[in-house]
Amino acid sequence: GENVEQHPSTLSVQEGDSAVIKCTYSDSASNYFPWYKQELGKGPQLIIDIRSNVGEKKDQRIAVTLNKTAKHFSLHITETQPEDSAVYFCAATPNQAGTALIFGKGTTLSVSS
Amino acid sequence: DGGITQSPKYLFRKEGQNVTLSCEQNLNHDAMYWYRQDPGQGLRLIYYSQIVNDFQKGDIAEGYSVSREKKESFPLTVTSAQKNPTAFYLCASSPRDRGKDTQYFGPGTRLTVL
Numbered sequence: 001g002e003n004v005e006q007h008p009s010t011l012s013v014q015e016g017d018s019a020v021i022k023c024t025y026s027d028s029a030s031n032y033f034p035w036y037k038q039e040l041g042k043g044p045q046l047i048i049d050i051r052s053n054v055g056e057k058k059d060q061r062i063a064v065t066l067n068k069t070a071k072h073f074s075l076h077i078t079e080t081q082p083e084d085s086a087v088y089f090c091a092a093t094p095n096q097a098g099t100a101l102i103f104g105k106g107t108t109l110s111v112s113s
Numbered sequence: 114d115g116g117i118t119q120s121p122k123y124l125f126r127k128e129g130q131n132v133t134l135s136c137e138q139n140l141n142h143d144a145m146y147w148y149r150q151d152p153g154q155g156l157r158l159i160y161y162s163q164i165v166n167d168f169q170k171g172d173i174a175e176g177y178s179v180s181r182e183k184k185e186s187f188p189l190t191v192t193s194a195q196k197n198p199t200a201f202y203l204c205a206s207s208p209r210d211r212g213k214d215t216q217y218f219g220p221g222t223r224l225t226v227l
Contacts, residue, residue, distance in 0.1 A: 034215065044203070103157075104155055105153070105154055105155040
């Protein structure tokens with residue numbers, strides 16, 4: 001089955017810097033890769049996702065890149081702000097209808113002002 | 114106001130008791146999921162259901178049971194057979210249309226066994 005590894009487990013940056021979180025996956029059949037942001041005591045919120053037919057997707061300060069050959073994908077946050085502080089999870093799935101996501105263990109991002 | 118609701122937000126249970134966590138969605142999604150989250154861990158799948166009256170075990174189904182009698186509802190029962198039930202439980206739902214099956218999460222229920 002699918003296995004997703006996420007690095008780093010913690011990341012501290014200064015406000016305005018960029019942050020990069022990386023994930024690798026094992027199942028070459030996986031073709032859908034969402035990223036979630038989770039604030040303390042709340043449910044995860046989808047922030048961006050990418051499907052295997054594209055290599056990069058951007059939404060304002062957030063971007064995701066996908067390298068299918070190497071089986072890794074990354075989240076890039078530019079111009080970080082204190083409100084970006086949260087736990088970020090990557091996930092992967094073969095994306096057959098109704099298939100559950102396989103999650104990485106999360107990255108705790110701290111943005112200090 | 115569309116979304117996924119979970120209740121209660123906090124739940125306390127005595128050892129040996131069964132307890133049921135509620136999950137309701139009004140997004141007209143076919144698929145629903147239950148995940149368990151422990152500190153420092155990712156989300157682990159307990160059960161999922163792709164359609165009414167059908168559900169499948171996830172990676173950690175032992176000690177849990179579910180039902181899917183209505184499209185909107187997917188309750189999770191934590192039984193006394195679950196050895197370490199204290200955790201944060203998250204429900205999610207998604208459409209089943211290919212390319213439009215993003216999963217959306219509820220706010221979670223924190224279960225503590227006393």
